[in-house]
Amino acid sequence: MCVKLEYANPTGSHKDRAVVYMLRRLAAEGLLEPGGCVAEISSGNTAAALAWAARLLGLRAVLYVDRGVSGVKRGLIEALGGEVVEYGVTIADREAAVEDMERRGCAYLHQAGNEANMLAHYEGTGREILHQMHGRVDAFVMGVGTGGTLTGVAARLREEAGNTLIVGVTPRGSRLSGGPGGVEVIEGLSSHDIPSLYASRSSLVDRLVEVTAAEAAEGVAALLDQAGVAAGHSTGAAVAALRRLVEEGAVGRGWRVALVAADHLSRYPGLAGLLAGRRRRG
Numbered sequence: 001m002c003v004k005l006e007y008a009n010p011t012g013s014h015k016d017r018a019v020v021y022m023l024r025r026l027a028a029e030g031l032l033e034p035g036g037c038v039a040e041i042s043s044g045n046t047a048a049a050l051a052w053a054a055r056l057l058g059l060r061a062v063l064y065v066d067r068g069v070s071g072v073k074r075g076l077i078e079a080l081g082g083e084v085v086e087y088g089v090t091i092a093d094r095e096a097a098v099e100d101m102e103r104r105g106c107a108y109l110h111q112a113g114n115e116a117n118m119l120a121h122y123e124g125t126g127r128e129i130l131h132q133m134h135g136r137v138d139a140f141v142m143g144v145g146t147g148g149t150l151t152g153v154a155a156r157l158r159e160e161a162g163n164t165l166i167v168g169v170t171p172r173g174s175r176l177s178g179g180p181g182g183v184e185v186i187e188g189l190s191s192h193d194i195p196s197l198y199a200s201r202s203s204l205v206d207r208l209v210e211v212t213a214a215e216a217a218e219g220v221a222a223l224l225d226q227a228g229v230a231a232g233h234s235t236g237a238a239v240a241a242l243r244r245l246v247e248e249g250a251v252g253r254g255w256r257v258a259l260v261a262a263d264h265l266s267r268y269p270g271l272a273g274l275l276a277g278r279r280r281r282g
């Protein structure tokens with residue numbers, strides 16, 4: 001198993017690349033003037049990445065975060081230079097957020113439907129994985145948030161590595177796997193929505209594996225113990241899915257499997273506390 005450490009990016013996640021790519025695209029399309037404003041509905045990794053990249057590029061970033069967001073996350077976004085607007089979590093709230101962006105004259109990044117999000121991983125992450133694994137990748141396993149990473153890397157691997165098994169990972173009971181959504185929460189992975197970016201390219205995906213939050217936490221611990229990689233919850237979900245595929249015999253023991261560590265364990269104090277408690281109990 002090879003793990004690409006995307007938490008080494010400047011704000012600590014794979015979203016730095018996607019955001020820079022999406023901003024470049026908006027600028028190239030003439031939708032973003034110098035000193036202009038860009039907005040996104042996110043309180044997670046994308047929010048941090050956008051706040052950071054916008055500031056560097058001399059743009060304003062407005063982030064719509066849900067009212068329950070922790071003070072730590074809000075503080076990080078603001079420290080990086082983003083402006084925070086709190087909103088609710090219903091579809092109507094989301095629509096109101098989009099209207100508010102328009103009123104403020106901000107371009108909407110809309111990562112869940114933005115082709116440039118996928119292209120960042122097709123032209124960047126996927127190409128790098130191929131190079132770093134010397135052209136042989138037997139399987140790629142990745143959690144689905146917008147689906148940008150999974151489909152972008154998959155498209156590249158299909159073109160250049162041939163018969164790679166492409167595996168998406170989703171929280172058990174998610175809408176993506178035909179469930180009601182909201183049954184299990186693994187931060188960064190989509191549970192209630194079916195992002196259009198994923199839906200339009202789901203034919204690239206050979207298997208969609210459902211995992212629970214507890215299995216994902218087990219995966220985080222296994223990755224730490226076996227490889228010394230301290231990754232976040234969604235990476236643990238990918239490890240848990242891979243373990244299941246190995247047990248089923250769908251992935252052979254000698255296979256070269258690629259994973260992306262989207263972010264770092266230190267971003268999840270609750271999860272780190274859980275693992276600490278387990279170690280204390282032995």
Ligand SMILES: Cc1ncc(COP(=O)(O)O)c(C=O)c1O
Binds near residue numbers: 145
């Ligand atoms: C921690 C984490 N893992 C995985 C993902 C999924 O990435 P993508 O949106 O490219 O599907 C995200 C997306 O926000 C994330 O924050």
